[in-house]
Amino acid sequence: MDLTVISQNSIYLLVAFLLGLYQAFIYKKLGNYTKNFLVTLCFLPMLVSLVLLCVNGSVGTSIAILGVFSLVRFRSIQGNSKEILYIFYSMAIGLLVISGNILFAIIVSIVIGLLILLLNNLNLFEEKDVNELKITVPEDLNYDDVFEGILKLYCDSYELKRIKTSNMGTLFELSYEVVLRKGVKTKELLDSIRSKNANLNVSINMVDDSDLKL
Secondary structure (H helix, E strand, O other), X not given: OOHHHHHHHHHHXXXXXXXXXXXXXXXXXXXXXXXXXXXXXXXXXXXXXXXHHHOOOOHHHHXXXXXXXXXXXXXXXXXXXXXXXXHHHHHHHHHHHHOOOHHHHHHHHHHHHHHHHHHHHHOOOOOOOEEEEEEEEEOOOOHHHHXXXXXXXXXXXXXXXXXXXXXXXXXXXXXXXXXXXXOOOHHHHHHHHHOOOOOOOEEEEEOOOXXXXX
16 A cells, blocks of 8 residues: 555544534434544544455445444444434445545534534424333222322323232322423322322332434
């Protein structure tokens, strides 16, 4: 490999790293980030470019290899949709750079980053807090309709997800996914339910929706 090729490849790798740095900056602006993932984003486009160089420009082979590498991130730690988006974002930029389309890669990287920030700030896709509501009821209680009025009063939406028995079959535990109405106080909701379920256990827990937001 002559010096001209080495210099050209070095420029490709440097551009890929700088674009990875830009992606990490955009990701940081969105909040809910970790230092380790930001460092990963900095180097991932350059790594994609380097792998493509090693397989002599075979796009199919490089994508197959990097697909395996990218899944390592999600093997032990569950990744969310935002992280998956940035993994593919970085891979696409790395492929563009090493194919020689440096200017196009820069334009695409900048435009996609700005669009992500724009959509995040405009909040076009309204996010609602989903809660898990668990209600314990005695076995002789007809639970099918008894909580309907309360849930309609306090929730924008609700859905019964699971029913299980407890305490040797003498109790039932109902699990709902609910979206509370704006301004609703959870204590009022819980007190209303307790007046219908013989004052047995009632709990409400937030479901993790961090991956819904870009």
